[in-house]
Structure formats: structure tokens, C-alpha cells
Amino acid sequence: MKLKERVRQFIRHNSIILFFRLLADAVLEAYSQSRHLGASRMMHDEVKFAADLCIRTHAIEKGMSIGSVRVGFGQPKVLSLIDDLLIYVSRFPSAQIDESMAVIERYIAFNCHNGCNVEQVASRYEQLKKAYAMRENIEAGIASCNRAETLQAANASFDLFSQSRYSIRDFDQQGVIDENDIIAAIDIARKAPSACNRQPACAHIYKGKKAHELFDFQGGCNGFGQDMPYAILVTADMRRYFINERHQMYVDGGLFAMELLLSLHYKGVATIPLTTAYKTMRTRLLKKRFGIAANEVPIMIIGVGAYKESYKVAVSHRNPVASYYKMHD
Ligand SMILES: Cc1cc2nc3c(=O)[nH]c(=O)nc-3n(C[C@H](O)[C@H](O)[C@H](O)COP(=O)(O)O)c2cc1C
Incomplete structure (x- = not known):
């Protein structure tokens, strides 16, 4: 094998050199991710904020789909979701929150149906309804x-x-x-x-x-x-x-x-x-x-x-x- 080829092989397969080459790439990736991941300046970016609301909405929806669900679960989480939905629609007027609202509505209905009082959630939800005109017939819940x-x-x-x-x-x-x-x-x-x-x-x-x-x-x-x-x-x-x-x-x-x-x-x-x-x-x-x-x-x-x-x-x-x-x- 020629010397040039041997050097090439060494650079390619040496794990210490590989470590530094990977590190350089990881640093560049960290730079991109630190700007673009949802975690960065979340509440100032419509898509990032929406992703967070989507995760929290889904947590409520999936909670209702658990076989042995605890009726009344998650009220503090629903209240804080409603608060953030209010911030979201005020900050991004063209935003759509129909699915989140439909899930909250099903959550209220689900708990009422099972004899659990979620009055605080229901009254906070009324505020949201005043702030946002929801589309009808959204498929959501269980x-x-x-x-x-x-x-x-x-x-x-x-x-x-x-x-x-x-x-x-x-x-x-x-x-x-x-x-x-x-x-x-x-x-x-x-x-x-x-x-x-x-x-x-x-x-x-x-x-x-x-x-x-x-x-x-x-x-x-x-x-x-x-x-x-x-x-x-x-x-x-x-x-x-x-x-x-x-x-x-x-x-x-x-x-x-x-x-x-x-x-x-x-x-x-x-x-x-x-x-x-x-x-x-x-x-x-x-x-x-x-x-x-x-x-x-x-x-x-x-x-x-x-x-x-x-x-x-x-x-x-x-x-x-x-x-x-x-x-x-
Ligand atoms: C990579 C991955 C990770 C997931 N992790 C969880 C989890 O930890 N807990 C959970 O309840 N559901 C989890 N899910 C299920 C998602 O919530 C579900 O796929 C999504 O809501 C779409 O619903 P579907 O799978 O019923 O179509 C995960 C799904 C994927 C693809």
C-alpha cells in the first residue's frame, strides 16, 4: 500500500481522530439545534409554541384512553394548558387551536359523565371560548x-x-x-x-x-x-x-x-x-x-x-x- 493511502486509512479509521471529527460535526449540529429545537425561545415562535401545546393536549387525550383511567385526572395540567392557549391566541392571531379546545371539551364531558366535578376547568374554558371562535365537529378525545x-x-x-x-x-x-x-x-x-x-x-x-x-x-x-x-x-x-x-x-x-x-x-x-x-x-x-x-x-x-x-x-x-x-x- 502506498504511503498516501496508508495515511488516508489511518485518518479514516483512527478512533481519536474520529472523535474530533465527530465532535466538530456535533458542535455544528448543536448550533443548529440550539436555534431550531422547540426548546429555544419557544413562546416566541408560533410553530414551537404550537408543538408544546400539542404535546400537552395529547397528554390529556391519551389520559382518557387509558383502560383504568382515574376520573378527574390532570386538572392542574388542563388549567395551565388553557392559560397558555389564551397566551398563544393573543400572541399569534392567525393561530388555530380547535383540536386543543375539542379535547378540553371532551375532557369536561368525560368527567361530568363520570360524576366528577371539574367546574374550575369548565369556567376557565368559557374564557377561552370567548377569546377564540372554535370550528365545529372536530374529531377529538376518545x-x-x-x-x-x-x-x-x-x-x-x-x-x-x-x-x-x-x-x-x-x-x-x-x-x-x-x-x-x-x-x-x-x-x-x-x-x-x-x-x-x-x-x-x-x-x-x-x-x-x-x-x-x-x-x-x-x-x-x-x-x-x-x-x-x-x-x-x-x-x-x-x-x-x-x-x-x-x-x-x-x-x-x-x-x-x-x-x-x-x-x-x-x-x-x-x-x-x-x-x-x-x-x-x-x-x-x-x-x-x-x-x-x-x-x-x-x-x-x-x-x-x-x-x-x-x-x-x-x-x-x-x-x-x-x-x-x-x-x-
Ligand atoms: C416514537 C414514539 C414514541 C411514543 N411514546 C409514547 C409514550 O411514551 N407514551 C404514550 O402513551 N404514547 C406514546 N406514543 C404514541 C403516540 O402518542 C401516538 O403514536 C400518536 O398520538 C398517534 O396515535 P396513533 O398511534 O394511535 O395513531 C409514541 C409514539 C411514537 C411514534
Whole structure:
């Protein structure tokens, strides 16, 4: 090998040099993210502010979709959401908050229906109604689904099949899952594409007590984690990527995770994707506690359980199709 080539190889594969090259890239990325992530100057940017309101609205909506929901939950959070919606509409007059308002309305109705007095929320909501003219007939809150129809949808055309998948928070506590269905779903999900066919994903399957420990650690499934007998932690292997691909494993791992969600849905298993978006130290702890190798990155956890005969779901309203694309001529 010529000297020039040897130097090139050394620079390329030396881990100390790689560290500094990555650091430079990470600094540039931190610069961009410090300006553009929602966390930066959130209340001065319509989109960032809206994202925060969307997360808080959805927390209320999904709270109502939990099987063993505690009636009257979250009143302080709803009150503070209303306060911030008032600030939002006063600061951004063209803003739309119909979905948030519809969820709050369903929240009030849901609690009244279950005999819980949420008068303070109701009267604060009246103020919001005066400040913003809400559109009618917004789909929001919870919807009822039926197991037989859901299973039937597995054989429907793709548009109907994919529309029938929901994140489930209302599981059959006595339901039994056939492990073969999980393996069969992983088998189907292997068809997920990955950059240069690198296939970095691994599904770590945890059962019973270990699954519940993982749900407790995850923290986003309080109130229904105990009703799911399996947890699947999808990871992607960093070793298959190179310097300009620092985030590619999240794309490839995410595609596999989505395909796995649909495959499990196809096998008639109820699922919920659960975030593993943590800061580095917590990610390290997750890996240590749950037997994940240092070279793997967590993509998401999939909670797995059984459908009830009849179950409820959070509607999770989708934005209009026009907001999902831009044509470039
Ligand atoms: C990466 C990811 C992380 C999620 N994390 C959570 C979570 O921690 N807790 C939860 O209840 N839902 C979680 N969800 C579910 C979302 O709330 C749900 O996908 C969204 O509202 C759309 O609803 P749908 O899945 O029913 O269509 C997560 C979804 C994704 C894709």
C-alpha cells in the first residue's frame, strides 16, 4: 500500500481522530439545534409554541384512553394548558387551536359523565371560548373500537388496514399473547428497507416482570404498563455506520420499528410505541439495566398486549394532507 493511502486509512479509521471529527460535526449540529429545537425561545415562535401545546393536549387525550383511567385526572395540567392557549391566541392571531379546545371539551364531558366535578376547568374554558371562535365537529378525545372489526381489518386493503392501527392504552388484562405471533411479526418486519441493506435492527423481547420493569423505567405508560405482558425494545447497531451517517441508524431502526408495529397489528396483537428519547446518561442506564450492548442505540419500545372485545383509543387527530407536503417545481 502506498504511503498516501496508508495515511488516508489511518485518518479514516483512527478512533481519536474520529472523535474530533465527530465532535466538530456535533458542535455544528448543536448550533443548529440550539436555534431550531422547540426548546429555544419557544413562546416566541408560533410553530414551537404550537408543538408544546400539542404535546400537552395529547397528554390529556391519551389520559382518557387509558383502560383504568382515574376520573378527574390532570386538572392542574388542563388549567395551565388553557392559560397558555389564551397566551398563544393573543400572541399569534392567525393561530388555530380547535383540536386543543375539542379535547378540553371532551375532557369536561368525560368527567361530568363520570360524576366528577371539574367546574374550575369548565369556567376557565368559557374564557377561552370567548377569546377564540372554535370550528365545529372536530374529531377529538376518545373513540370506541371493536376487536372483531380490528381483526377483520388485517385482511382489508392497505389504506383501511393502516388506518385501523391505533396506539392502545386499554388492554385486556387477562388476555394471552402467543409468542409465535411476535416472532412471526418480526419475520415480516425484516422486509423493512435500510440504507445499503445494512439491517441494523434488533428486537429485544422482555416478558412479564422484566417487561414491567422496562415500562416503569420508560415512564410514559403509567396506568396501563402493567396490562401489557411483553415489551419489545427495538435497537439499531451503530457498528454498521460511518462518519457521515451519525443519524442513519435512527432512520433505519425507525423504519423497522414502524414495519414491526404494522406486522404486529396484522397478527392481531395490540401495541403502543413508547419513546426512548432520553439524554445520554439515562440511555446508558437503560442499556445497562436491560442488557443492551454499548454499540446499540435504542429506537423505541413497543408495548404488546391483547385487545379487549371492545376498547377505547385516543383519536389523535391528524393535520390536513396539505400540511404534509410541499411541491417543488
Ligand atoms: C416514537 C414514539 C414514541 C411514543 N411514546 C409514547 C409514550 O411514551 N407514551 C404514550 O402513551 N404514547 C406514546 N406514543 C404514541 C403516540 O402518542 C401516538 O403514536 C400518536 O398520538 C398517534 O396515535 P396513533 O398511534 O394511535 O395513531 C409514541 C409514539 C411514537 C411514534
